[in-house]
Amino acid sequence: MSPEFLATPIIEEAMTSDSEVPATPAPEEAQDPTQIEKSAPKQEFVGHEDYVWAFVFLHDNIHIVSGSWDGTMRKWNCDTGLLVGQPWTGKGGCIHALALSPDGKTVACGRMDGSVQRWNTDSGKMIEDVWTGHSREVRSLSWSPNGDHIASGSRDGTILIRKLDSGQTEMGPIKTGQRWVNVLVYSPSGDKIASGGLNETICIWDTKTGELVIGPIEELGASVTSLLWSSESKKVYAASDKFVRVFNSNSGIELHRFEHNDLVNSIALSPKHNVLACVGQPGVAQLWDTESYEPLLRQPFIDRQTLRCISFSRDGRYLASSGLDKKLALWVVKDMVPELT
């Protein structure tokens, strides 16, 4: 169907789908012979009715559990691309955060109403005891490495650390002063926890005493959207503005920064390779070598889309992403970077 009247370029432009496209019209794809063929995702998981805000790979490297603004969680099979069973529906509104237990059997979700629920990853059933305590939505969750505690961060600016068996709040509320606690990550050593806030700072807390040990690390350019610890707990990676910064976790000194084209929303470290994945606003989707600090891809592996969450599977084989289009995409890392063994 072609527009019969008003056939001006303005109309043509207007008729393109513009849900994700940035304001400037997309330039014509340059036929550059040196461009490597962009790899396509192996699977796309379709079904959620709203933004997929968070997801986790299960330990079997075959399943993903995703949480969405539609209030449900869904379990997906990476081999078939299909939904496993029925969506897990629960009360409390939009899901803003997910965290997987170290033994992989339980996934915790944080809800709009400030509650934290735990769900069995095999049965898809919720564990009876729902934790409340935050006055605003739960934006971040982290499980302690030994599996005994769950930390939750909220828009109300506090962190609560609860003991798993009793559900009792063991530490907190820790008043972070960061306005919203967007990100919360236990160090692999378990003695520290890092929080990233709306007020563009990072704080590192002692998990036993609740005291601030490092920070607030400032001048991050924008609110902190994602945090990671290196495997030996020596470094902290932080995404906030268009830079992903690496800090020494003991001194708080910046070691390096990775630059992107736009704001970074989520980062992930491969458990197998020295690879850092970064995604964000349209045009930001890159893989970096964490030793050489070099980019591994010549162009973003996803374009023209806002991406909110990225994660590697435990064996480092898969990379999954989700954004504002209600879907998840699954990538095979080897297809994207063939030189990785």
Added chain:
Amino acid sequence: MASILDSNTVLQHPATEETHDEHTSELHNEQVSEGDSDCDVSDGLTHGYQNAESGSEESVEGNKEDPLRFEAIQKIERLALSFLEQLAGSLPNQRADITSIGISQIPINSRSKYPKIELQLADRHKTSECIRVIRYPLKRKGASIKPFAQILRVMDFAHQALVDNVPLTKRDMYYKDVPLFKAQGTVDRLVDDLACDIGPRTGRPQNCNLFRAASKGLICGTGLTIHLLEGKVISINDLEGTLIPTGEAIERFELKEDISWVLVVEKEAVFQTLCRFQFASHQSLPGPGLIITGKGYPDVATRQLVKTLSDNLPAHIPIVALVDGDAYGLDILSVYKYGSHSLRHENEKLAAKRIEWLGIWASEIADLEIDLDTLIPITLHDEKKALAVLSRATDVVPTKWRKELTRMLHIRRKAEIEILSGSSSQKSNSLIHYLAHKVCHFIEMSA
């Protein structure tokens, strides 16, 4: 000085003000202390205005006591007569026994060498009952007829407005004769002084009650308290709209809770619906917010409020607007965001740059499971207005607006907010659902 007058002050007949003043002063006397039991004051004001809202604005004025309006008309006429008499009396062969009547009197026999005409007006700026005098001739080099020409013209406009019972703003007056007035300030001063002169005496010359801004904007929500000068406090609630006071009357704002969003809606009907559902504190939103309506094209008071919020709220609190997806809706949004076309010289003071278009977009109709055929076809007026908006400079029409307007012109249909609450939509309370989702989206994107 506690002046609530600005260049948009409407010349109403004093009756409206008398009533309200009596009302508030009564409440004041009953109260223990100022600022205390402020809900009584604001309730009184709100209820007074709320009752008025049920009818048209004209009925508000028409129902009040006309004697006061006639008194004002008479006073202007007397002032004019006084001038004419002095003019006549200053002629060379004037009989000395003519006595002049009117407010300002100068004994005709006490004439100096040169004929002199004086008009005395109350001076607002002095604390006691001082008078300001407009004299002819002035002891200066330039023409001294101008002040007289100006005050007479103002009197003329005021008189006509009172006779016709039609509201008239100072800005309107200025534009009626720009070459004569030259500056808005001239009109402002003259109107203010005239107001004091012909308005009812309340014992405090600087508190001239004749003119009040007829504000029409409403606000609802929780967590915002407006402190007026003279100690009055307005608390808003999330169940019903509170009239937005003029900027000059406001001393400061107090934000109590963690307001998470600000929503401006074009239509009053939508505003009332949102109030009914207490949307400002709705549980599907991450936090409470404020809802404002200018009831169509916003007046200065509403724009001032939105601008103040835009300038002072932190960046992670989005300010969004719900307007019809047509040229008129976008024109209204444009007034909030860039200022009105005719008042370009004032735009810096009133533009709320941060406000964004939340919806409703023609392009999202399909996502909302609404049949395109249920949209209203555009009229010739819509088309002309759309083309006019599209022809404005790109810096006052963002790309998104352009795209949506062009789409509207192409599909020959426009997306109005009503379709969300109509029977064609799938979900019940779809307006609430739509807004909640969109506001959440903007909150997340602003973080």
